[in-house]
Amino acid sequence: MSTVVSAQQVSKRFRDVTALDDVSFTLEENRIHGLLGRNGAGKTTLMQIMTGQLLASSGRLTIDGRSPYENETVMSRVCFIKESQTYPQYFKVRHALESARLLFPGWDEDFAQALLADFRLPLNRQVRKLSRGMHSMLGIIIGLASRAPLTLFDEPYLGLDAVARHLFYDHLLTDYAEHPRTVVLSTHLIDEVGELLEHVLLLDQGRVLLDTTAEDLRGQVVTVAGPGSAVDELAAEYEELHREILGRYARATLRGTFGTAERARAKALGLDLEAVSLQDIVVRLTTAHARSGDATTTGTRKKETLR
Ligand SMILES: Nc1ncnc2c1ncn2[C@@H]1O[C@H](COP(=O)(O)OP(=O)(O)OP(=O)(O)O)[C@@H](O)[C@H]1O
Numbered sequence: 001m002s003t004v005v006s007a008q009q010v011s012k013r014f015r016d017v018t019a020l021d022d023v024s025f026t027l028e029e030n031r032i033h034g035l036l037g038r039n040g041a042g043k044t045t046l047m048q049i050m051t052g053q054l055l056a057s058s059g060r061l062t063i064d065g066r067s068p069y070e071n072e073t074v075m076s077r078v079c080f081i082k083e084s085q086t087y088p089q090y091f092k093v094r095h096a097l098e099s100a101r102l103l104f105p106g107w108d109e110d111f112a113q114a115l116l117a118d119f120r121l122p123l124n125r126q127v128r129k130l131s132r133g134m135h136s137m138l139g140i141i142i143g144l145a146s147r148a149p150l151t152l153f154d155e156p157y158l159g160l161d162a163v164a165r166h167l168f169y170d171h172l173l174t175d176y177a178e179h180p181r182t183v184v185l186s187t188h189l190i191d192e193v194g195e196l197l198e199h200v201l202l203l204d205q206g207r208v209l210l211d212t213t214a215e216d217l218r219g220q221v222v223t224v225a226g227p228g229s230a231v232d233e234l235a236a237e238y239e240e241l242h243r244e245i246l247g248r249y250a251r252a253t254l255r256g257t258f259g260t261a262e263r264a265r266a267k268a269l270g271l272d273l274e275a276v277s278l279q280d281i282v283v284r285l286t287t288a289h290a291r292s293g294d295a296t297t298t299g300t301r302k303k304e305t306l307r
């Protein structure tokens with residue numbers, strides 16, 4: 001498996017705002033990557049740098065080994081679907097699709113037509129008269145039918161109802177299986193896409209908080225529940241992300257290695273182990289990071305990248 005995107009110590013500053021702070025990671029080919037993080041974490045800025053719309057203030061980001069900035073060869077392989085996409089005033093849906101057909105060498109017209117029918121998007125409606133959700137559908141259809149080797153979706157489903165969102169997930173999975181490509185999906189609807197993601201990059205305040213495969217992640221964060229003293233004993237060996245106390249009982253979300261031996265030990269202490277959803281992991285990690293960020297002022301903050 002080869003690397004498509006490589007970021008080395010990438011920072012982006014806008015006057016007094018540091019949107020990205022020393023970000024390093026790689027994205028492997030033919031995987032669905034989730035780019036997650038709270039509002040203002042730096043996701044859109046990172047996608048803009050990946051798609052050559054912005055230049056990093058420092059560091060180096062490459063696509064297939066080359067800088068995407070003002071590089072038509074690289075960009076012909078990239079499709080970026082963003083929430084704020086604008087089209088010329090007179091554009092109808094069909095004009096947007098015709099432009100996409102010219103722009104993307106891998107465009108599949110039959111697939112675009114099938115998607116159009118599934119989403120019930122009227123071909124002759126002016127884009128500026130589409131509802132918010134229909135506007136999102138247009139972006140999704142272009143993103144999927146482009147079959148671009150690197151396709152980025154930045155919050156692609158504003159205004160989309162649950163039926164349309166699941167149509168998107170289903171089509172993405174089916175088409176990705178038949179035509180593998182690298183997909184980067186930025187979203188706040190983490191639980192809905194949890195099963196889709198193969199790799200997770202979590203940003204918080206411009207830093208990488210988590211960079212791991214979804215499979216590894218599930219084994220790295222666990223909630224244990226049982227007598228408070230047993231939770232205390234186990235938690236002492238892990239990083240504790242969250243705790244709830246219910247009388248003599250406690251539930252703690254812990255981060256670390258949970259292999260067979262560690263699980264057996266927790267059981268022997270009388271603790272139940274519960275899997276943690278991706279959404280809960282993200283919430284717990286970013287909350288814990290915010291707490292450690294508060295400690296920055298006292299100089300105790302540590303960098304928390306889990307690989
Ligand atoms: N052009 C700009 N000028 C000044 N600040 C900017 C600019 N673009 C982004 N920022 C700031 O950079 C930070 C990261 O913004 P970004 O849009 O990348 O976050 P995000 O993770 O995509 O957020 P959201 O999930 O809310 O869309 C924010 O503090 C934002 O205000």
